[in-house]
Amino acid sequence: MTRVPVEERREQLIAAAIDVICDEGVAGASLRAIAARAGTSLASVHYAFASRLALLQATIEHLIDASARSVADLEAPPEVPPRALIEAHLRAYLADVQAHRNRELGLLELTLTAVRDPSLSPLPAELYGQFYAAATGIAEAFAKQLGTPWTVPVRRVARTIVMITDGLVLSWLATDDAEVAEDLIAAGTDTLAALLGAGDGDGRPA
Amino acid sequence: MTRVPVEERREQLIAAAIDVICDEGVAGASLRAIAARAGTSLASVHYAFASRLALLQATIEHLIDASARSVADLEAPPEVPPRALIEAHLRAYLADVQAHRNRELGLLELTLTAVRDPSLSPLPAELYGQFYAAATGIAEAFAKQLGTPWTVPVRRVARTIVMITDGLVLSWLATDDAEVAEDLIAAGTDTLAALLGAGDGDGRPA
DNA sequence: GAACTTCTTGGACGCTTGTCCCACTTCAGG
DNA sequence: CCTGAAGTGGGACAAGCGTCCAAGAAGTTC
Numbered sequence: 001m002t003r004v005p006v007e008e009r010r011e012q013l014i015a016a017a018i019d020v021i022c023d024e025g026v027a028g029a030s031l032r033a034i035a036a037r038a039g040t041s042l043a044s045v046h047y048a049f050a051s052r053l054a055l056l057q058a059t060i061e062h063l064i065d066a067s068a069r070s071v072a073d074l075e076a077p078p079e080v081p082p083r084a085l086i087e088a089h090l091r092a093y094l095a096d097v098q099a100h101r102n103r104e105l106g107l108l109e110l111t112l113t114a115v116r117d118p119s120l121s122p123l124p125a126e127l128y129g130q131f132y133a134a135a136t137g138i139a140e141a142f143a144k145q146l147g148t149p150w151t152v153p154v155r156r157v158a159r160t161i162v163m164i165t166d167g168l169v170l171s172w173l174a175t176d177d178a179e180v181a182e183d184l185i186a187a188g189t190d191t192l193a194a195l196l197g198a199g200d201g202d203g204r205p206a
Numbered sequence: 207m208t209r210v211p212v213e214e215r216r217e218q219l220i221a222a223a224i225d226v227i228c229d230e231g232v233a234g235a236s237l238r239a240i241a242a243r244a245g246t247s248l249a250s251v252h253y254a255f256a257s258r259l260a261l262l263q264a265t266i267e268h269l270i271d272a273s274a275r276s277v278a279d280l281e282a283p284p285e286v287p288p289r290a291l292i293e294a295h296l297r298a299y300l301a302d303v304q305a306h307r308n309r310e311l312g313l314l315e316l317t318l319t320a321v322r323d324p325s326l327s328p329l330p331a332e333l334y335g336q337f338y339a340a341a342t343g344i345a346e347a348f349a350k351q352l353g354t355p356w357t358v359p360v361r362r363v364a365r366t367i368v369m370i371t372d373g374l375v376l377s378w379l380a381t382d383d384a385e386v387a388e389d390l391i392a393a394g395t396d397t398l399a400a401l402l403g404a405g406d407g408d409g410r411p412a
Numbered sequence: 413g414a415a416c417t418t419c420t421t422g423g424a425c426g427c428t429t430g431t432c433c434c435a436c437t438t439c440a441g442g
Numbered sequence: 443c444c445t446g447a448a449g450t451g452g453g454a455c456a457a458g459c460g461t462c463c464a465a466g467a468a469g470t471t472c
Contacts, residue, residue, distance in 0.1 A: 001437070002450095003437085003448085005449085026233075043450065043451060046432075047448090047449065051430080108318060109318055113233075124380035125380060125382065125383070128377065128381050129381075155389070162377060163369075163370065163377060165373075166373040166377065167372040167373040168369065171365070171372065173318075175330070177331070184365055184369050187366040187369060191393070191397040194397070212419080236459065237461090249423095249462085250419080257460080
């Protein structure tokens, strides 16, 4: 019997919940399964969280915060043409998604669960707000690094990035097809390169 | 007591399953709920389907077939510039998604469920195969109608279309924000217009 | 009309779920 | 040492789940 302050117990349970959700899905994330993963008893779960819904909410909020913190890992690479830089980043993103398939699956399930449940429904908008903020940071870093401004407002660039990554993730999860992913990386690269005015016009003809 | 041949009963149950899944989610689609929606007894469900998984599989297969059949509704519009034509179609798609939020939610949940379950996992690839086929049909119709060929293989255009629509749906479901959707329609329009070479270069600089 | 297949029905089973309670142990403060 | 708060533990509860069975009703075939 290891005694642990509630707050720490909460963090353990949230971590366990994320693990179980990634491994078994939201449907398989019963309180007993989560308690077992955290190495504690069922009653301790209810001591830390009033209900399963409260634990789920805390888990999503944790992921929202985490996604806000994981932005800063954009290092300055050497001088390369914009297209290559964009493609490299998209490819790195895809590689990360491929390496953590269940994580993406779990996050998606969690998002849909939150969309459905009235008491959780404001969370997805918050999550995507963080996504947009992160994408905005990346977009601004790109423009600064390349010395070229975007041809459309950064806000729209950020949303475009999220659209591309979402589409990429969904297609990859569904098809598990590397060739499809390859096409989508090319498509995403073209789209973003066009927004940098790289090689073409400004993307908005008469 | 209404006697119905098994095959017809199966169709009723599939329809009921789709309804319940859209309304309550996959998690809420219990056999009892589906039976009640279909107006029959629980035992009849098991007479028509060996297990809940079998019903789920039949439901997804039904949706795959349905998505294959729903392609042909692309009427020939008047002579308009390519950008406007693309934008009109994306906007119509968004309007349809907005009008049937739960349908998109249910389809997404069902897809993720199938991705998780080993016995259902080949289905998402099949579903997306149909999506790509549908998108290919639309892309070819566009090129024919406008008299302009795509600057990349149609296969890639189709995948790009699916990427855009998936990204659009996900962002819409999560944010419920019309302004976000507006940005994404603009982004999608730009992307596809570029693939038609409409107004700009060919999208692939040196 | 009897035999037979096809379908419906209600009820039961074993299991898992979220929730809750109460007794117990640990630890801090006086 | 004692008191009270904090946290743990096991067990119970009702409810819901998928699955299955045995019996009966509705047609069909001869």
